[in-house]
Structures are given as C-alpha cells and as structure tokens.
Amino acid sequence: AQKVTQAQTEISVVEKEDVTLDCVYETRDTTYYLFWYKQPPSGELVFLIRRNSFDEQNEISGRYSWNFQKSTSSFNFTITASQVVDSAVYFCALSEAGTGFQKLVFGTGTRLLVSP
C-alpha cells in the first residue's frame, strides 16, 4: 500500500537558517510521482514540484532544492536562507501508476515556523 511519512511535525528556525524537510514514501509501484506542496495560513495548497520515479536528478529552484533518493525512498526538501514568508505547512505526496496517477496520498505535513 502507498504511504507517505513526514516524521517532523513542526520545525522552528530563525531567518537565514537552512532547513530540510524530510519525506519518506512507500509504494509497490515502479512508476510513480512525488510532489511537494506548501500550505500557507490562507489554506490554499501551492504546488512546488513534481518528480517522477525515473528521474533521480536533484533539482534546485532559487532557494528551494529537492533530493530524491530511491535507495532510501526519500524525497527531501531543503530551503536555503529561510525567510519569514516560508512559514507554512509543507506536504509531501505520492501518486502511483496503479491508480492512474490521480490518487494523491499525502503525508501529515511539517509545519515550518521562521522567525525574524
């Protein structure tokens, strides 16, 4: 069965610190997608990244970077030089070929608090 685990419930950092959010997933499918979403206090989930199971290349987008390692079933997210505006709940999610890739399974989220 598919499962996403975000063991960190809440992380507090001071502005300009780097922070890594962990995500571990379980799936029997060899073809799947992994996602990260950001949920600010307004409630709307904001899409950040999608990565397919055949592409283990790490990705960097500005201050954001993602490390995908199939060997450890992890898809970790790092924010470099954090800012107050990064404060939000971050969700990791998984979809599998077996469900037509439409059934997103989410982790429980990690609340990030960035203080000035």
Added chain:
Amino acid sequence: ETGVTQTPRHLVMGMTNKKSLKCEQHLGHNAMYWYKQSAKKPLELMFVYNFKEQTENNSVPSRFSPECPNSSHLFLHLHTLQPEDSALYLCASSQVQGHEQYFGPGTRLTVT
C-alpha cells in the same frame, strides 16, 4: 492565483441543513477533485471526476453528494452532516494522468 476558486470560503451549518460547496477552475483542466482536510489528519481524497464522469469515490458517506456538470465546475452537496464532518474542504483540478493538481483556497465548514 492558482486559477481554482471556491465558494463560500466559510460555512456554518446545522445538522439538518442542506448546503452546497462550489468549485470553479479556469485552467482548462479536465479532471477535478474534492479533498477533506481535518485537524491532525492527512488530506483525504473524496472524489475524482474525469471529463465530468466520476471515477473515484473513496468510501465517502452518502451525505456528501458530488456533482460535475462540466469540466470547469464541481459541486459538493451536503445534507444531514455530523459534527465530525467539520473540516476544510479543498477542490483541485489537473490534466488527467499524473499531472500536478492545483488547489483552491478551500471552504472551512463547521457543523453545529
């Protein structure tokens, strides 16, 4: 702006009321979704519609009744709800098959 709107943003209803949540997407997508987000629980997929046809009902109680008249609009009709149904209800849309889903701001529902 993600191009997915939801109304109302907040709703308080009694257990005997009937109300509807509305979602509209302006992204040209052909799949729409309803999710439920309760406190301290993972986001739960409720329903999936592809090209207006329901393709997934994730064991949702019949007091929740979805409707998708076209690829741009999705409704969730609510009747005789329970207090435990209080949650944030999120609508999303995507192209089918593996593409990222774009979410609306949600409707915060409180059942009294």
